[in-house]
Amino acid sequence: MTTYLDHAATTPVRPEVADAYARALQVAGNPSSLHAAGRAARRVLEESRESIAADLGADPAEVILTAGGTEADNLAVQGIWRARAKEGRPGLVTSAVEHHAVLETAQHLAEHEGAETHELGVDVTGVVRTEELAELLAEQGERTGLVSVMWANNEVGTIQPIEQVASIAREHAVPVHSDAVQAVGQVPVDFAASGLDALSFSGHKLGAPIGIGALLARRGLGLVPVQHGGGQERSVRSGTLPHASFAALAAAVGAAVTDLAVEAQRRARLRDRLIAGVLEAVPDAELRGAPGAGRLPGNAHFTFSGADADALLFTLDAAGVCASSGSACQAGVQQPSHVLLAMGADDGAARSAVRLTLGWSSSEEDVEALLAALPEAVARARAAYRPRPSQQRAAVKEAS
């Protein structure tokens, strides 16, 4: 029996979404075709768009279909920044704890197109320093083309003061984007009220299939296309429109938003039981991220000193628990978490993280199964721990 505690990586497709998807797949046609079959598919697509827009406080014309969160982030960061860079605004501000879809895109623009990037620092719980943003824009607002700060962090679950970020950016007339991939479906998201110019989200974090997402982009926001072709989606995202996937996305957003208040409460209760249980089972485990209402209801994140994340994930996996470190891994090799490093953790801690995330299908049994397996898993991982040569050297240096 497998205990799945990695809903932030992806969550199972909801049954009602699978039904909606299967129904939409019966509608054969290319939504861009002018004949009857095309019109039928287009109708599915546009009804989905309207439904998504209504659920997230957006106008249907503001919904741009993408293949997922990474594409939406790329479109927003590249598309908005390029449009502003042409007007003499090369500044590109992100936070230090953004997803790689934003950070790597910004770095690429810095290396190849002259973007002047700035990463905002965070406090020890992972909250972005808004005063740093205010100071920066007071100085360089006129040269800044985009501010991109995530709504909630994918590793430690910290919810950012996104309305404050948006309002500071707007004071200086700088467009502001937010990667809300982890937020949509977990916390209330109202695009119009947020003050944002653009917002990314992804279907498979909500119970839709992998491979569909959207960028909400305010009307009139200049956006240079990244993907060129037939001119679909306001001419900024070419490609044949996958109406069935979009219908699944609409069903997933609908399901997640409809019972959000009740489900968020249920999930937060489970999370609090999980956090209390972990701290009781392994008293020196360290909870990372913001406490209580400051973190996503489905997120718990710990570091275990004197253990490597990959050994912890291995021992948990062997005990039937699917978990994650939450941070990037390159061809299977766990990398130290840039999020924890930005929060002030040392290299050892940044390599010892376990993220446990709950979703719509999580139950008390999942939490209890984790708590039953955890002490032994941590003990084994700690027994297997050897400091890396570079860590040994750092320790010697520190001692001398």
Add this chain to the structure above:
Amino acid sequence: MRVLAALSGGVDSAVAAARAVDAGHDVVGVHMALSRSRAQHRNGSRGCCSIEDASDARRAADVLGIPYYVWDLSEEFEETVVADFLSEYEAGRTPNPCVRCNEHIKFSALLDRGLALGFDAVATGHYARIVDVPLADGGTRRELHRARDAAKDQSYVLAVMGADRLARSVFPLGEVASKDEVRAEAAARGLSVSAKPDSYDICFVADGDTQGFLRECLGARAGEIVDAEGTVVGEHEGAYAYTVGQRRGLGLNRPAADGKPRYVLEVDPAANRVVVGPSELLSVSEIAADDVTWLAEDLPADQWVQVSVQVRAHGDPVPARVRREQDRLLTELASPLRGIAPGQSIVLYDGTRVLGQAAIARAGRGAAAQVVGA
């Protein structure tokens, strides 16, 4: 047993893991990431360290239905195997990095981590046999033997592991008749790596250019090539790049007086000098070695015993008598051998059985005692 199968991404380790599964073990596949800057794709006959190789290992694990993980041992590899490789060459010796990898990584860092995580043994695709010999007292003695396929035998690079490591090792390919059998078995099992080319070169040396790698890491250090009389006969860019017994690539600008080919006789790193001469001067009959690993506790120390010895990875065994004195091993060859390079392993055999090994410190034509004292 709970067995950790080391999966390089090649055909041997995949079939070894499959056989461990068939033997009823609870098997988990682990691919070691040993390079800190892994290439996306495999390049020729080089190693097992690209991301493509990691993907091949993952696919093999999928086909076998076993869990698969990547363990990052790149820092340990860099600081033991690669660092040792460079410092040995710098000291004028000729290291065998596969021996060091087996000693420090596969049967040390990997095995230790596996044991701590609850595994009982490590299985690899090495060609060698482990034989449990029943003893009169009812116990057994675990012995390391050459593989059945002498052409693929890898006992030479495995002898460095001690008895306690041997007790935790499984070599499922020791009894196969040939590599063709392994490839056929891989194909029959649906393993996509069945036709993957063998790797030969040192995995961390790009393009197989060892001299270029050494020059890049250690820097060019121009010096002289001299003959046995001290006459300068050529120049080099770093004595460290030469190996005793080497004939090719000397670039000598003066032919030998007798017109015979010349070989590297000695590498003197302190003087940054390479000494060359005729092949007769390469002949040695005595070898002093240290860092002894002894696998045959039934053999007495401090006595001369008759064995056969192998002094390079692809060399033939030759008769000799050896004497073990604590961490030192003295060898008298029955008949002289040419081109014995300090830094290589000397491995002792009794028939197919591996008795032990040591690292060659010196070789010479005098009495063993003199050689050791030199």
